[in-house]
Amino acid sequence: MTDVHFQRMKDLPSTHLLGAGTAMCAGCGGLEMIKEVYDVLGENTVFVNAAGCMTLLSVYPFTPFRGSWLYTAMASSPAGAQGVRDALDILKANGRMTEEEDLEVVVLSGDGSASGMGLSATSGAIDRGLDFIYLCYDNEGYGNTGQQTSPESPHGARTATDAVGPGNIGYKKDLFSIWVANKPAYAATVVGAEPLDLARKIEKAHELEGPRLILSLAPCPTGWGYDPAHTVEIGRLAVKTGVWPLKEYVDGKVVHTRHPGKRTPVEAYLETQDRFRHLFEPVRNDKVIAEIQARVDAYWAEVDVDDGTKA
Amino acid sequence: MTRALITGNAAAAWGGRLARMDYVPAFPITPQTEIIETIAKWTERGDIATRMVMYESEHSMITGAGAAAATGVRVFTATSSQGLLYGMEMLYTVAGWRAPFVLVNVSRGLASPITLEPDHNDIMAARDSGFLQIHCATCQEVVDSVLMAYRLGEDHRVRLPVIVNLDGFYLSFTREAVDLPSADAAAEFLPAFDPQGTEFRAGKPVSQAVAVLGGGTYSYFRYEQHLAAQAALPVYDEVAAEFNDRFGRLHPAIESYRAEDAEMVFVMMGSFATKAKDAVDRLREAGIAAGLLRPRLFRPFPRDAFRSALVGKKGVAVIDQNLSMGMGGVLHSELASALYGAPDAPRALTSFVGGLGGRDIAPAEFYEMAHATLRAAETGETPPPRLMYTHSELREMRKLQAAAHVERHEQDIA
Numbered sequence: 001m002t003d004v005h006f007q008r009m010k011d012l013p014s015t016h017l018l019g020a021g022t023a024m025c026a027g028c029g030g031l032e033m034i035k036e037v038y039d040v041l042g043e044n045t046v047f048v049n050a051a052g053c054m055t056l057l058s059v060y061p062f063t064p065f066r067g068s069w070l071y072t073a074m075a076s077s078p079a080g081a082q083g084v085r086d087a088l089d090i091l092k093a094n095g096r097m098t099e100e101e102d103l104e105v106v107v108l109s110g111d112g113s114a115s116g117m118g119l120s121a122t123s124g125a126i127d128r129g130l131d132f133i134y135l136c137y138d139n140e141g142y143g144n145t146g147q148q149t150s151p152e153s154p155h156g157a158r159t160a161t162d163a164v165g166p167g168n169i170g171y172k173k174d175l176f177s178i179w180v181a182n183k184p185a186y187a188a189t190v191v192g193a194e195p196l197d198l199a200r201k202i203e204k205a206h207e208l209e210g211p212r213l214i215l216s217l218a219p220c221p222t223g224w225g226y227d228p229a230h231t232v233e234i235g236r237l238a239v240k241t242g243v244w245p246l247k248e249y250v251d252g253k254v255v256h257t258r259h260p261g262k263r264t265p266v267e268a269y270l271e272t273q274d275r276f277r278h279l280f281e282p283v284r285n286d287k288v289i290a291e292i293q294a295r296v297d298a299y300w301a302e303v304d305v306d307d308g309t310k311a
Numbered sequence: 312m313t314r315a316l317i318t319g320n321a322a323a324a325w326g327g328r329l330a331r332m333d334y335v336p337a338f339p340i341t342p343q344t345e346i347i348e349t350i351a352k353w354t355e356r357g358d359i360a361t362r363m364v365m366y367e368s369e370h371s372m373i374t375g376a377g378a379a380a381a382t383g384v385r386v387f388t389a390t391s392s393q394g395l396l397y398g399m400e401m402l403y404t405v406a407g408w409r410a411p412f413v414l415v416n417v418s419r420g421l422a423s424p425i426t427l428e429p430d431h432n433d434i435m436a437a438r439d440s441g442f443l444q445i446h447c448a449t450c451q452e453v454v455d456s457v458l459m460a461y462r463l464g465e466d467h468r469v470r471l472p473v474i475v476n477l478d479g480f481y482l483s484f485t486r487e488a489v490d491l492p493s494a495d496a497a498a499e500f501l502p503a504f505d506p507q508g509t510e511f512r513a514g515k516p517v518s519q520a521v522a523v524l525g526g527g528t529y530s531y532f533r534y535e536q537h538l539a540a541q542a543a544l545p546v547y548d549e550v551a552a553e554f555n556d557r558f559g560r561l562h563p564a565i566e567s568y569r570a571e572d573a574e575m576v577f578v579m580m581g582s583f584a585t586k587a588k589d590a591v592d593r594l595r596e597a598g599i600a601a602g603l604l605r606p607r608l609f610r611p612f613p614r615d616a617f618r619s620a621l622v623g624k625k626g627v628a629v630i631d632q633n634l635s636m637g638m639g640g641v642l643h644s645e646l647a648s649a650l651y652g653a654p655d656a657p658r659a660l661t662s663f664v665g666g667l668g669g670r671d672i673a674p675a676e677f678y679e680m681a682h683a684t685l686r687a688a689e690t691g692e693t694p695p696p697r698l699m700y701t702h703s704e705l706r707e708m709r710k711l712q713a714a715a716h717v718e719r720h721e722q723d724i725a
Binding site for chain 2: 043044046048055056058059060063065066067068069070071072073075076077078079080081082083084086087088089090091094096097100101102103120121123124127128
């Protein structure tokens with residue numbers, strides 16, 4: 001592993017590659033993340049997209065990317081990445097393409113595809129040791145269709161399909177651990193609100209070969225119900241409360257890259273969003289708030305305060 | 312050229328080998344598996360420079376095939392039946408990428424009930440996908456058709472993926488003597504893959520398969536695809552003529568067997584048509600001027616060729632090895648549409664469904680179809696579509712039902 005390029009905020013790229021004027025909602029946390037990721041990965045990339053919000057980034061005849069793009073379908077973007085990667089390797093191996101013409105192959109998918117419909121294709125790509133980056137913007141629901149409950153919707157959150165009553169009764173799926181259990185080359189969680197941590201992880205992932213996961217929390221103003229101006233603040237709160245642990249899996253172990261020593265209570269995060277409003281109004285639901293807090297506490301109880309490793 | 316005694320599946324693999332396929336995304340399914348096992352053996356031994364990768368499903372396999380073709384390599388893949396349907400979303404999707412490759416489908420009936428034996432409902436389900444379709448009746452045709460399919464699909468006027476279809480079991484596992492073109496001759500017929508700008512390279516950014524907004528933009532691209540498929544008709548004839556010049560084997564869009572001077576003509580696809588050939592010979596011996604038309608090219612549909620081959624005939628019997636529930640045979644509908652309004656169109660166009668799930672079509676059934684069709688031509692009354700089933704089959708079925716009944720009610724009886 002080479003030395004980390006990005007030591008301070010001022011080391012982050014000052015010119016930005018991603019074009020403006022996309023169809024994403026104002027304050028989109030997914031787009032915030034992609035913009036930061038793209039500055040590090042650069043234009044020698046091909047994004048292999050799964051059906052989701054980001055499919056509307058490239059609408060004929062416009063694209064915000066300076067590099068390449070291939071839309072596939074909801075269930076099989078890792079398979080599309082496999083086909084592109086294999087073809088590039090074949091072309092290089094028989095001299096039909098130079099090493100300089102090679103591309104980093106990046107799956108771009110939402111959580112609905114990453115943790116649900118597309119999980120089989122992801123599993124296959126990991127089995128085959130595919131050399132690719134899997135970039136997931138996790139907005140904790142089927143965002144593009146109006147925020148229905150997905151495998152990544154958190155417990156207690158109201159969604160378009162859990163719009164009344166207690167909200168989602170399921171629990172957020174641990175996609176990071178599914179990847180880590182299969183020993184990928186790299187896996188990391190990021191959030192756009194922590195750009196330095198993100199840039200370091202993207203740089204690290206870019207230098208490695210094999211299956212690499214970048215799992216980003218993607219605060220979603222329209223789906224979660226908050227003012228688009230608060231995307232960064234909510235992203236930071238997700239980290240400070242410990243709801244969204246920033247961590248990476250490298251060299252066989254999981255290490256937390258931020259350890260919120262004194263965590264802010266989760267309700268500070270929950271009460272910023274309409275999807276959790278029913279936990280506070282008209283009457284406060286202490287039971288569910290305490291359960292969410294207890295799950296976060298239990299997670300962090302297993303994290304070593306000194307070195308950030310997880311038991 | 313070498314002459315080899317090989318199965319239809321091996322012939323399909325040889326087609327890909329002679330086409331110098333760069334990449335084979337694969338997933339096993341009966342009765343296609345022998346194709347990918349053959350290719351795997353060749354790649355493992357280093358006989359060919361092809362890269363083969365096992366995917367975890369046909370949906371992914373077809374995605375990977377399209378993505379690799381869109382990156383600029385020559386791709387071969389194969390599936391059957393449920394696999395073709397599992398990948399159906401991606402058939403439609405990758406066809407629109409206009410990145411040609413060849414998919415061999417080894418036809419097998421569809422669930423339910425689940426079966427291993429052949430019919431054409433799987434391939435008919437891919438009818439509107441945008442893939443071109445070539446249907447084979449012999450092992451020789453399989454290897455030749457794969458080579459021709461690459462030429463056809465890669466032509467700059469076409470740029471579409473092509474399915475080469477062969478019947479499971481009857482052709483996939485039947486050994487026939489096959490002339491295999493030499494590698495050099497195949498290379499002269501089929502030049503190196505030319506991506507024609509459809510590729511991914513650093514420094515040459517391109518967005519492929521992007522979304523569109525609005526029906527006008529959508530329709531434009533869909534019409535383009537349809538026009539390209541239609542353009543494949545004359546291109547196919549060119550390719551077939553050149554193939555014939557080089558290899559001495561003509562594979563026309565529609566194979567015609569004793570049909571020129573026939574009064575009644577059978578129309579059917581695939582290897583079961585060889586049974587119809589035999590029936591034609593016997594009917595001729597009995598004084599009935601029968602003939603056979605077998606479309607090899609099903610998409611694009613050779614409408615004009617059918618029209619000119621069938622005008623003036625008394626009757627046409629279409630035998631469909633598929634069943635569109637609530638409508639009938641697919642090929643029959645297509646022929647009716649092709650012949651409607653044609654001057655001097657056949658007086659009778661009858662419909663028969665047979666050969667489902669590998670069910671045999673006996674010579675006596677062909678005679679009955681011929682007579683029923685000629686009768687319809689004379690009386691002007693076309694009988695309703697007929698689902699072929701014999702008394703002895705029904706008798707066997709009743710026995711199975713009796714056994715099932717006994718099993719179900721065993722406890723009651725005891």
